[in-house]
Amino acid sequence: MTSYAYFHKQFVPLSEAKIGIMTHCLHYGTAVFEGIRGNWNSQQQQIYLFRPKQHYQRMHNGCRVIKIDLPYSVDELIQITIEMLQKSGFKEDVYVRPVAYKSAEALGVRLHDVADDFFVFAIPWGRYLDVDKAKCGVSSWRRPDDNVIPPQAKITGLYANNALAKSDAIEHGFDEAIMLDQAGHISEGTGENIFLVINGKLVTPAIYNNTLMGITRDTAIKLAQNELGIETIERNITRYELYTADECFLTGTAAHITPVAEIDHRKIGNGEIGQITKKLQKIYSDVIRGNNPKYLDWCTAVYKK
């Protein structure tokens, strides 16, 4: 099986999609990326892209911030992604990686007068946090403020911050880092949003906590409300609340809904997967595979029926 990429405005085998060493974004982190899941439904022999519209809308917004001219509409980007996946013919869970980038082979720190391009490819990818329940550590690396690098824009250069936190966490024996904002409130994981269950309600950091407004976060909020009648409160969260919450889970395109068992060597609840977390996980996993008719609007079929 050959994996294909859409690169330089055509479909080419992934192994042939290469960029030069002078490419601008390689030097200055001047690219915007997304991560989109294609979820394999074996019964239907189908891959469902989950909420691709929201992902590509977010990419368009990021491009505005970093002055990349993305010459495709959201619908065109979805179409390109579908065609790329059809050519590759995957029959498993995949992770789609679109990148809009400063593609000129030109040096100089700037955003203006540098040509742009777009590519997308996919790789087979199962679990991201490869554990049933994660052990997390609060990081000494903080999420940058909106006027440092806007954290809503998935700018590649920004992710050096996430990488610093992630490797520190792994080297300290944790599965994931929990980063604080500049004021010391809880912000998010390095590739996931964070939710606590406190007194039967979901509590999660807000946009002013330098938290990426994740699409899985939005999905979890809506599913909790619609399917479980559970409200979500977005607000400042303290470290004390993190340690003493009844339940905790992470959400992200790559990580799905991952329960958190321990933070800084303190058990969350009884250290097992919480009841509300478990229910949401089940609902979510049906929804993303196109198994819940109520939410088919969020699922885009890759293969023709």
Ligand code: PMP
């Ligand atoms: N926070 C960060 C820093 C991320 O990179 C991601 C992954 N995009 C998330 C949260 C989760 O966002 P989403 O649910 O849209 O994947």
